[in-house]
Amino acid sequence: MTRHLVxxxxxxxxxxxxxxxxVGEAGSGGGLVVHEWGTFTSIAGEDGRAVQWxxxxxxxxxxxxxxxxxxxxxxxxxGTVRMETPVIYFYxxxxxxVNVNVRFRQGVITxxxxxxxxxxxxxxxxxxxxxxxxxxxxxxxxxRAQFPVEPKPHHYYAARETxxxxxxxxxxxxxxxxxxxxxxxxxxITARLTPDGQIMVGHTHGAALGDIILFESRDGAMTxxxxxxxxxxxxxxxxxxEGEGASPQAQLQKMLVAHGLYPREAQAxxxxxxxxxxxxxxxxxxxxSNEAIDxxxxxxxxxxxxxxxxxxxxxxxxxxxxTLRGVKTALEQNDRVKLAQYGRFLDPIGRQLMGSLPxxxxxxxxxxxxxxxxxxxxxxxxxxxxxxx
Numbered sequence: 001m002t003r004h005l006v007x008x009x010x011x012x013x014x015x016x017x018x019x020x021x022x023v024g025e026a027g028s029g030g031g032l033v034v035h036e037w038g039t040f041t042s043i044a045g046e047d048g049r050a051v052q053w054x055x056x057x058x059x060x061x062x063x064x065x066x067x068x069x070x071x072x073x074x075x076x077x078x079g080t081v082r083m084e085t086p087v088i089y090f091y092x093x094x095x096x097x098v099n100v101n102v103r104f105r106q107g108v109i110t111x112x113x114x115x116x117x118x119x120x121x122x123x124x125x126x127x128x129x130x131x132x133x134x135x136x137x138x139x140x141x142x143x144r145a146q147f148p149v150e151p152k153p154h155h156y157y158a159a160r161e162t163x164x165x166x167x168x169x170x171x172x173x174x175x176x177x178x179x180x181x182x183x184x185x186x187x188x189i190t191a192r193l194t195p196d197g198q199i200m201v202g203h204t205h206g207a208a209l210g211d212i213i214l215f216e217s218r219d220g221a222m223t224x225x226x227x228x229x230x231x232x233x234x235x236x237x238x239x240x241x242e243g244e245g246a247s248p249q250a251q252l253q254k255m256l257v258a259h260g261l262y263p264r265e266a267q268a269x270x271x272x273x274x275x276x277x278x279x280x281x282x283x284x285x286x287x288x289s290n291e292a293i294d295x296x297x298x299x300x301x302x303x304x305x306x307x308x309x310x311x312x313x314x315x316x317x318x319x320x321x322x323t324l325r326g327v328k329t330a331l332e333q334n335d336r337v338k339l340a341q342y343g344r345f346l347d348p349i350g351r352q353l354m355g356s357l358p359x360x361x362x363x364x365x366x367x368x369x370x371x372x373x374x375x376x377x378x379x380x381x382x383x384x385x386x387x388x389x
Contacts, residue, residue, distance in 0.1 A: 036310045039312065046352065099136070104130040197238050327339070
């Protein structure tokens with residue numbers, strides 16, 4: 001297949017790669033090194049800006065040992081951003097102890113492991129702000145890994161496949177500090193459809209878009225286009241699906257390494273989200289700027305590391321005409337298998353579909369949508385006794 005690919009040579013320059021790898025996979029630079037990756041997931045409305053949705057309306061994809069807020073609450077939390085699976089790795093030439101605090105401005109921390117220590121933990125307050133803190137985190141390079149596992153497979157475990165030092169917080173051990181959340185922040189990137197079918201991507205503050213990938217998967221066929229640009233706006237022509245095609249997995253890994261992750265960390269991130277990132281639909285991937293990450297999600301590590309690298313991927317779902325047609329047909333045919341492919345995005349996509357229909361068609365389609373959505377959403381009985389707040 002011919003991929004619509006613009007070279008990312010700027011991303012992969014030797015100087016950037018050497019800077020990212022200079023400490024070494026085992027943290028041999030002589031001091032504490034902290035690396036973090038995560039995803040900000042949103043769905044674009046008709047104007048291209050992120051809309052409110054219920055990110056946790058679908059079934060959980062995490063092991064039971066992961067802590068979380070009361071699931072009766074989390075399913076009703078709406079936001080513009082789902083902060084997914086940030087993991088914080090530590091590399092040190094010797095055993096050490098650190099304290100870690102993360103603040104999610106205009107957001108709520110909804111899942112975590114190990115259990116937070118100290119006076120804070122996960123909170124919701126009047127400012128819709130989440131804080132999570134781990135105290136006395138033991139960084140144990142070379143220690144024998146004794147991490148919790150369950151018989152059922154989870155993509156959560158892929159994040160362990162790195163050279164980071166094992167950690168212990170209280171009685172719990174893990175390769176990383178893990179947390180998730182829901183935020184009410186405007187993502188820095190927008191993507192809207194123009195009347196002639198193009199996808200117009202723009203930066204809300206007029207800054208450079210940097211590294212972006214437009215990806216589409218439809219009924220088994222995939223295609224993508226990668227771009228590095230200093231412009232604040234770029235117009236994409238509709239992607240042409242060509243058979244089974246290929247996913248941008250390797251391209252994403254190179255991009256993540258170029259922005260500061262070690263190769264095994266980049267591979268672990270892509271493996272963690274392989275099923276979700278490349279599922280049915282059209283979406284835009286972009287690298288969130290360091291300035292935006294530190295503003296939205298301030299991180300404090302004590303003592304101060306010699307090096308910190310934080311690499312977050314923005315994922316913006318785009319309800320293209322093809323997606324709206326596919327959902328409409330599936331609703332009319334009561335095709336639950338097809339509707340399930342859109343998962344947690346079905347409700348916001350369905351609302352866009354309703355807005356595009358003639359007034360006379362909306363009541364019947366609305367009933368179909370509500371029936372389908374309620375049948376796919378998890379029932380209240382899925383709440384587990386292990387969930388806590």
